[in-house]
Amino acid sequence: MKTRIKELRARYDMTQEKLANKVGVRRETIGFLEKGKYNPSLKLAYKVAKTLGTTIDELFIFDESDIE
Amino acid sequence: MKTRIKELRARYDMTQEKLANKVGVRRETIGFLEKGKYNPSLKLAYKVAKTLGTTIDELFIFDESDIE
DNA sequence: ACATGATGTTAGATATATATAACATAATAA
């Protein structure tokens, strides 16, 4: 699974820590999400998307390996 | 958080168990999801949405309590 | 009424997301 978090974060000139604070998680959590190191909960995905002015389906890009 | 899983499942005339099998989870997991009893992972949300021919943002409806 | 299939619900086990703290590295500015 890939994500556009980093790209959108840059567009808002927002640091990982600032996004984490807005969303209510740790900075490392955002870092790991950006690196695809884990699979967030739906609510977290929603909060991040909303904070970055987009939707879940726009923010995360799934590939075939996510289906198996 | 609310969901349209049950509604779409009915439209496809699909039982909880059949959906669970297609998605690769237990029947109870689908039941709990329909009841809003927990917050799925993003990948699971994606698989359910894809199996039901829709998107995550169409399938799940968030309310204010999901943001706090 | 009885049988059967679908769903509800509980309790305990396991897997994994997230928190926390600590330290490393990168980049940029002074």
Place this chain on the structure above:
DNA sequence: TTATTATGTTATATATATCTAACATCATGT
């Protein structure tokens, strides 16, 4: 260079999603 800020990256702890099995309830058909 040094200082500072942002990000990377571990390791361990905690919270919670999901599994599993078992039994209950509900609906429908016979």
